[in-house]
Amino acid sequence: MENTKQHGFSEFVNNKLMPPIMKFVNTKAIKALQDGMIYSLPFIIIGSVFLILSNIPIPAVAAWLTATGWSAFFTQAYTATFGVLSIWAVIGMAYVYVRNEGYEALPAGLTSLATFLLIQMMQIDNPLKGIMSSGLTNSAGNIAMTGKAVTANIDKLPSALQAFVTSPVTGVFNITWLGGQGMVGAIIVGLLVGWSYSAMIRKGWKITLPEQVPASVAKQFTAMIPAGIIITVAMFVFAIFKHFNTDLLQYVYNLLELPMQGLSDSLGGAIVIGFAVSFFWFFGVHGGLIVGTIAGVFLMPNTAANAALYHAGNLSLANGAHIVTNEFYNNFINLTGSGITIGLVVFALFAAKSAQVKTLGKIELVPAIFNINEPFLFGLPLVMNPLLAIPFFLTPVVIAISTYLVIYFGIVPPLNGVAAPWTTPAIISGFLIGGWKMAIWQACTLLISTGIYFPFAKKYDAYLLKQENAKEAAEAAGETVDAQ
Numbered sequence: 477m478e479n480t481k482q483h484g485f486s487e488f489v490n491n492k493l494m495p496p497i498m499k500f501v502n503t504k505a506i507k508a509l510q511d512g513m514i515y516s517l518p519f520i521i522i523g524s525v526f527l528i529l530s531n532i533p534i535p536a537v538a539a540w541l542t543a544t545g546w547s548a549f550f551t552q553a554y555t556a557t558f559g560v561l562s563i564w565a566v567i568g569m570a571y572v573y574v575r576n577e578g579y580e581a582l583p584a585g586l587t588s589l590a591t592f593l594l595i596q597m598m599q600i601d602n603p604l605k606g607i608m609s610s611g612l613t614n615s616a617g618n619i620a621m622t623g624k625a626v627t628a629n630i631d632k633l634p635s636a637l638q639a640f641v642t643s644p645v646t647g648v649f650n651i652t653w654l655g656g657q658g659m660v661g662a663i664i665v666g667l668l669v670g671w672s673y674s675a676m677i678r679k680g681w682k683i684t685l686p687e688q689v690p691a692s693v694a695k696q697f698t699a700m701i702p703a704g705i706i707i708t709v710a711m712f713v714f715a716i717f718k719h720f721n722t723d724l725l726q727y728v729y730n731l732l733e734l735p736m737q738g739l740s741d742s743l744g745g746a747i748v749i750g751f752a753v754s755f756f757w758f759f760g761v762h763g764g765l766i767v768g769t770i771a772g773v774f775l776m777p778n779t780a781a782n783a784a785l786y787h788a789g790n791l792s793l794a795n796g797a798h799i800v801t802n803e804f805y806n807n808f809i810n811l812t813g814s815g816i817t818i819g820l821v822v823f824a825l826f827a828a829k830s831a832q833v834k835t836l837g838k839i840e841l842v843p844a845i846f847n848i849n850e851p852f853l854f855g856l857p858l859v860m861n862p863l864l865a866i867p868f869f870l871t872p873v874v875i876a877i878s879t880y881l882v883i884y885f886g887i888v889p890p891l892n893g894v895a896a897p898w899t900t901p902a903i904i905s906g907f908l909i910g911g912w913k914m915a916i917w918q919a920c921t922l923l924i925s926t927g928i929y930f931p932f933a934k935k936y937d938a939y940l941l942k943q944e945n946a947k948e949a950a951e952a953a954g955e956t957v958d959a960q
Contacts, residue, residue, distance in 0.1 A: 494759060494761060497756075497761075497766070498761065501765075501766055501769070504573060504576065504577075504671075505573070505667050505671070506769060507572070507576060508569050508570075508572045508573035508576065508666070508667060508670055509569055509663060509666075509667065509769060509773070510765070510769040511568075511572045512565065512568035512569030512570070512571065512572040512573070512666060513565055513568060513569070513769075513772065513776075514568070515564055515565075515567070515568030515571070515572075516561055516564035516565050516568060519557040519558060519560075519561070519564050520557070520558055520561065520895045521895055521897060522553075522557050522558075523553070523554045523556075523557035523558025523559065523895075524558060524783075524893075524894040524895040524896070524908075526550045526551075526553040526554040526557070526558075527550075527554045527558060527783055527786065527787060527892075527893065527894055528894055528908070529541075529546075529550040530547050530550035530551045530554060530787060531786060531787060531789075531892075533911065551787065554783075554787065555651065558655075558780070558783060558895070559651060559654070559655050559784075560651070560654040560655060561654075561655050561656055561659065561776065561780055562592070562653070562654050562655060562656070562658035562659050562661070562662035563589065563592070563654055563662075565659060565662045565663065565666060566588050566589055566591075566592045566662040566663075566665050566666040567585040567586070567588055567589050567666075568585070568666070569588070569662075569663065569666030569667055569670060570584045570585050570587065570588030570665075570666045570667075570669045570670040570673065571584060571585035571588075571670075572670070573666070573667065573669075573670025573671065573673075573674065574670050574673055574674050574677075577674040577677075577678070579673075579674060579677050580695050580698065580699070583673075583695070583696065583698075583699030583703060584669060584670060584673040584674075584699070584702075586703075587669055587673060587699070587702070587703040587706055587707065588665060588666050588669040588670070590703075590707055590710075591665050591669055591706055591707060591710040592658075592661070592662055592665045592666075593649065594707060594710045594711060594714055595661075595665070595710050595713055595714045595717075595723060595724040595725060596649070596650065596653050596658075596714075596723045596724070596725045596726075597650070597718070597722075597723045598646060598647055598648060598649060598650075599644040599645060599646045599647075599648065599650070600644060600645050600648055600650050601644055601645075602641065602642050602643060602644060602645055603645075604626070604630070604641055604642055605642060607623065607626050608623050608626050608627045608630065608642075609623045611623040611625075611626065612626055630642070653725045653726075655780050655784070656776060656777035656778070656779065656780025656781050656783075656784075657725075657729055657733070657777060657780075657781070658725050658729070659733070659773070659776055659777045659780070660728055660729065660732050660733040660736070660773065660774075660777070661724060661725040661728040661729065661733075663773060664728060669706055672702070672705075672706055673699075673702045673703075673706065676701065676702040676705065677698070677702060681701050681702060681705075682697075682698045682699075682700075682701055682702070683697040683698060683700055683701060684698070685697055733774070733777060736773075736774045737774050737777060737778060737798070739774075740771060740774040740775060740778070740800055741778055741798045741799055741800045742800070743877065743880050743881075743884075745800055746799075746800050746804070746809075746876040746877065746879075746880045747873055747876055747877060749767060749771050749800070749805060749809060749876065750809045750872035750873045750875065750876035750877075751869060751872065751873050752766075752767045753767045753809060753810065753814050753815075753872060754814060754815050754868050754869045754871075754872055755869065757814050757815065757853060757858070757859065757868075758858070758859060758860065758865060758868065758869070759859070759860065760859045760860065763814055764810060764814050767805075768805065771805060772802060772805075775800065775801055775802040775804070775805055776802050778798035778800060778801040778802070779798075779801040779802040779803060779891075779893050779895065780893065781796070781797070781798055781893075782797050782798055782801055782890055782891055782892060782893035783892070783893025783894070784893070785797050785893070786892040786893050786894075787893075791889065791890055791892055791893075792889075792890065793883075793884070793886075793890060797890035798890065798891075799880055799883045799884060799890060799891075800880065801891050801893070802895070803891045803893075803894070803895065803896065803905075803909045804876075804879065804891060806896070806898040807896060807898070807900070807902075807905045807906065807909055807918070808875055808876070808879045808918070808921065809872050809875065809876055810847060810872075810898065811847060811875070811902055811905075811918065811921060811922075811925075812844045812845075812847055812849065812902060812922070812925070813843070813844060813847055813848055813849025813850075813852070813853075814849060814853070814872075815849070815853075815858060815867075815868045815871060815872060816871045816872055816875055816921070816925045817840075817844065817849045817852050817858070817868075817871075817925070817929070818844055818902070818922050818925045818926065819867070819871065819922075819925035819926035819927070819928060819929030819930060819933070820837075820840075820852055820856070820864075820929050820933055821837055821840055821841060821844045821852075822926045822929075822930075823837075823926070823929060823930055823933040823934070823937070824836060824837020824838075824840070824933070825837045825838070825841065827930075827933075827934065827937075828933075828937050829937055829938075829941050830937050830938075830940035830941040830944055831944055832856075832940050832944070833856070833933070833936075833937050833940060836851055836852060836855050836856055839851045839855070840852050840855075845901050845902075846899040846900075846901060847898055847899055847900075847901075847902075848899070861936075863932065863935065863936045863939065864929075864932055864933070864936055866932060867928045867929045867932045867933075870928055871924070871925050871928045871929065874924060874928065875921050875924060875925070878921070878924065879917070879921065882917055887913075887917075888910060888913040888914050888917050889910055889911065889913060889914070890910075891909050891910050891914070892909060892910055892911070894908050894909050896908040896909050902918050902919070902921075902922060903915050903918050903919055905918070906918030906919070
């Protein structure tokens with residue numbers, strides 16, 4: 477009866493639940509989102525290195541870097557890479573979308589960038605506005621003039637001059653919208669440009685030059701009509717939003733990104749993300765790929781926001797730091813592989829008795845160090861294995877809840893926005909993304925995984941050992957009969 481229920485549930489998931497999910501995951505837009513975001517990865521990692529260098533947590537070293545000017549150089553490198561995350565994303569997504577449609581893709585990526593820049597106001601608040609509230613500081617970080625004093629001096633100026641010195645600085649791009657805060661807007665622009673550009677090329681809306689014209693020149697003329705139409709439409713969109721004293725990026729940020737960041741950054745969001753990865757993998761579908769693609773849209777801006785706070789020396793929950801970031805997902809929920817299976821590795825190496833578990837434990841040891849566990853997923857297996865389903869589902873959820881709470885209650889600091897590659901070994905990645913306290917906590921999560929998996933692994937190992945012994949007995953009996 478139990479096997480019948482299990483078979484019925486598996487059939488429901490495989491035949492009813494998974495097909496629409498897989499259909500969604502394999503749509504052109506999601507593929508472009510997934511593959512296009514990868515183009516930003518080198519700049520995120522390189523920028524993270526400079527973020528660390530510009531914020532060395534050793535006062536004497538930090539003071540020397542500031543005094544010699546190297547801190548400013550590192551900051552420049554961080555800002556030009558990680559700090560403009562949305563630029564790499566908007567180019568990459570349009571590029572991949574059009575490339576997958578079989579057309580020349582680079583002009584589409586550049587059109588997407590032009591559109592993204594066009595729809596935002598090219599201005600920033602005058603620095604005096606901030607100084608009027610926070611005060612003026614010197615190179616040592618000490619307040620040289622209070623905000624009240626600055627305001628009093630500005631008030632002495634003629635009204636026309638006051639308006640001039642406090643008006644926005646125009647003709648510049650706002651770096652805020654080129655980073656994490658512009659990510660959802662970048663996704664919308666990248667996908668819309670990719671789709672519309674491909675549709676126009678497909679319908680023949682292009683300038684075709686004679687064969688004598690070099691191909692490199694002809695390709696650029698091919699892009700002229702689609703690019704011109706897209707940019708013209710974007711200009712009218714900008715004009716409409718400008719009429720209401722805003723722009724599309726600010727509107728999208730307030731309407732979509734802020735609420736979704738709030739949901740993903742909640743305890744409930746952490747639990748759902750932790751559960752979903754193992755859930756998909758249990759049925760043989762790449763849970764990390766599906767969840768990472770969808771959740772990453774909202775977790776990457778959280779990472780970028782924390783990186784900005786860390787760089788400014790204001791990383792705390794009170795200052796708006798996020799708990800659930802992309803590194804929370806990569807370096808905790810997927811630590812040592814989907815399902816956080818380090819507990820199985822420990823059992824397999826030190827307590828297993830069956831040949832299958834022992835052998836797989838030796839094979840999985842090195843991949844687990846680098847957060848890869850396909851040998852266990854398909855060899856043990858964890859996929860469609862009811863005997864190991866409980867710890868496989870439970871461990872990421874427990875780690876997600878406990879990690880969320882230790883950050884929430886201030887036991888460890890928020891993640892600093894440094895993007896450690898997902899293959900970075902445990903404890904090392906913890907140190908990079910949160911310092912020594914986070915490294916110690918990451919070591920604790922490895923112990924939690926071991927404690928959860930151990931009793932279930934012991935039962936499964938005994939089950940396999942019984943099968944192996946029965947097989948050996950049957951083979952021995954067969955050899956005895958043959959000998960007689």
